[in-house]
Amino acid sequence: MQSSEERKLHKSSPIFILLDNIKKIIFPILIALLGSGGSYWEYIALAIALIVSLLSIVQYRFYRYWLEPNQIRVKEGVIFRNERQVPYKRIQNLNLSQNPLHRILGVVTVQLESASGGKPEAVINVVDMAAVKELKQMIHGDTPVDENTEASSDEASGKKPALLTLSFAEIVRYGVITNKGLVILAVVFGFLSQLSDGYIKNYVESRMVAFADWFSNGFDSFVGDLGALTIVVYVLLLTILGLLGLWLLSVSFALFKLHEFELLKSHGKLQATMGLLTRMQATIPMSRIQTLTVRNSMLHRWFKRLTVSVETAGGVNNEKQGLTLKEIAPLFPAAERARLLYQIQPDISWQGIQWKPIERKALRRIIKRLTLMSLLPVIPLYFSHWFYAAASFVVLVLLSFLYARAYVKHTAYCLDNDMIGFKSGVIFKKETYVRLSKIQTVQVKESLFDRRYGMAKLEVDTAGAMVGAHHVEIPYIMLQDALRIQSKLVERVSSKQFVW
Amino acid sequence: MSQQPSLIEQRPENVKRLHPDAIKASRIAHLIFCIILLAAASVVSFIAGSWLLWGIALAAILLLFSLLFFWAKKSYDYTWYWLTDEGLYIQRGVLWRRKALVPRNRIQHTDVAQGPLQRRFELAKLIVYTAGTRDASVPIDGLLMETANSLRQELRQEGDSDAV
Missing domain, CATH: 1.10.287 (Helix Hairpins)
Known part of the structure; x- marks a missing residue:
């Protein structure tokens, strides 16, 4: 077999290594060149960075990998040599990416992730398609676990239709719902603020002033003078324009990311392909999914759509660290929920989910807390304008009552023999499901306030959980219930071996 | 109430x-x-x-x-721990109390650590590592060195058959 044959990177690899390095230093260079006070030392540092990145293309000659029968061996490094062995079984995700230049040259960047967290385990930058095919076969094809499923699913149908594709209209909706344009705006403003007082900033400012003038002149000649109302109309118009611009940005961002999105399922793996300029392909074995989250925000409900994202144990959690695929189904009609969830996680009984609500008494606690919180801004106001203070306090209390009622109504959990689920959120509704075999630890927490009501909070920890994401953290349940669930979970968890 | x-x-x-x-x-x-x-x-x-x-x-x-x-x-006064067939339970917290459970077959590895002050009292800290995220490491601080080691041994012995 080809097992211990030495493999090298593609001949075009130096170009991509160089481009990657330039990408890393382009922003500091731009800021130094365009910004003010570029000191002498900054230029020297930049020159050194440039030289280092030029030299670093040599690393391509030192990169080797071997596809051994059950592991991949990667050797890299010029001065500090590093050899790494990753068993195929331990590889969580395999991600490919191709920008237009990759496509012209017929090559691809491969990223392998294991559960070690942080950086991807191996980045192969770049190899040709044949090598990728071989790699995929070694990683996914030959593992003994997969052989059974492969045989059965292959018999059923030769080539399966895609689980999910996104049309242009869907991508537009996705852009509107996620509103990623805000992120781009933040980046642009961040960049502009770096240009403290270079001439570029003056130019941008003068253009902005000119635009404002043009806008107001045009407006005045079109509508005429509205007197005091002018400012209101201006604000309204600007808000609308701003929102439109934001949506336009978001939609184009979504288009770049999700163009021709396709989710396939084969041999127990999910494979998603997407991207306009940079094509990306990510493969996740279904058994490696740690948690599954269904997102349903107000805008989602408006369009009758849902988003499904998953967490895998591969530690690459944000785009800075490498390619990731979190949103396995970025947007799909809410009516297809049952079908899609079943396809993504067949071993969960999606039909018979029985939600158990949190305690009704939580209502009182939340209202109490929110009332106390709304007192904070009201009290100072009370001394100057007692009437406004009283009025706003009444409104705030009313709002907190409504919020608390919605919160208690929409927060619930479910538990059966295979999984535990939790849903919460008033405007941004989210449901998260964890298979019991993926649970790592279970905590029951009892705060000072919980104790007075005999309540507690139950938290479930899994591998690869993202900070700030929605997790199974069930608040406001009776302590006895929490302890019962904990012991029930531990019974089932300890009978289930954890297989990454 | x-x-x-x-x-x-x-x-x-x-x-x-x-x-x-x-x-x-x-x-x-x-x-x-x-x-x-x-x-x-x-x-x-x-x-x-x-x-x-x-x-x-x-x-x-x-x-x-x-x-x-x-x-x-x-x-x-508020810190307790015990070992069951399923795993290690740790209870702690004075105001905000918590009861953490680490199932035996989810333990990746364990550490016993000892600082200079602890060495004087022959105390140690046992840290249990899991593949989780927030609870990637679960410490019990203030055990006698021997206790920590024997606890670690107990956790390992029975966990071995279930290695990941």
Whole structure:
């Protein structure tokens, strides 16, 4: 077999290594060149960075990998040599990416992730398609676990239709719902603020002033003078324009990311392909999914759509660290929920989910807390304008009552023999499901306030959980219930071996 | 409101506590911390040339120390752990209480760590690592060195058959 044959990177690899390095230093260079006070030392540092990145293309000659029968061996490094062995079984995700230049040259960047967290385990930058095919076969094809499923699913149908594709209209909706344009705006403003007082900033400012003038002149000649109302109309118009611009940005961002999105399922793996300029392909074995989250925000409900994202144990959690695929189904009609969830996680009984609500008494606690919180801004106001203070306090209390009622109504959990689920959120509704075999630890927490009501909070920890994401953290349940669930979970968890 | 038993009051018979020396050890650690704090405050008030500032700082630090002195005992009183067939339970927390459970077959590896102060009391800290995220490491601080090692042994022996 080809097992211990030495493999090298593609001949075009130096170009991509160089481009990657330039990408890393382009922003500091731009800021130094365009910004003010570029000191002498900054230029020297930049020159050194440039030289280092030029030299670093040599690393391509030192990169080797071997596809051994059950592991991949990667050797890299010029001065500090590093050899790494990753068993195929331990590889969580395999991600490919191709920008237009990759496509012209017929090559691809491969990223392998294991559960070690942080950086991807191996980045192969770049190899040709044949090598990728071989790699995929070694990683996914030959593992003994997969052989059974492969045989059965292959018999059923030769080539399966895609689980999910996104049309242009869907991508537009996705852009509107996620509103990623805000992120781009933040980046642009961040960049502009770096240009403290270079001439570029003056130019941008003068253009902005000119635009404002043009806008107001045009407006005045079109509508005429509205007197005091002018400012209101201006604000309204600007808000609308701003929102439109934001949506336009978001939609184009979504288009770049999700163009021709396709989710396939084969041999127990999910494979998603997407991207306009940079094509990306990510493969996740279904058994490696740690948690599954269904997102349903107000805008989602408006369009009758849902988003499904998953967490895998591969530690690459944000785009800075490498390619990731979190949103396995970025947007799909809410009516297809049952079908899609079943396809993504067949071993969960999606039909018979029985939600158990949190305690009704939580209502009182939340209202109490929110009332106390709304007192904070009201009290100072009370001394100057007692009437406004009283009025706003009444409104705030009313709002907190409504919020608390919605919160208690929409927060619930479910538990059966295979999984535990939790849903919460008033405007941004989210449901998260964890298979019991993926649970790592279970905590029951009892705060000072919980104790007075005999309540507690139950938290479930899994591998690869993202900070700030929605997790199974069930608040406001009776302590006895929490302890019962904990012991029930531990019974089932300890009978289930954890297989990454 | 009917007074229900709180989280910390519900535990099986075979519970274990930390070693009582852990209180002493943490009090000494707090003392050192407070002395450093006081030294820093002294320097600041010397530079500022204000005895008043020093007095306030001294009072605050004394208050802090007495709180910590009290807290060390409380924290010891509320920390329990026990081992079952399923895994390791750890209960702790004075105001915010929690009962963590690490199933045996989810333990990746364990560490026994010992600082200079702990060495004097032959104490140690057992850290249990899981593949989780927030609970990637679950520590029990203030065990006797022997206890920590035997606990670790117990966790390992029965966990071996279930290795990931």
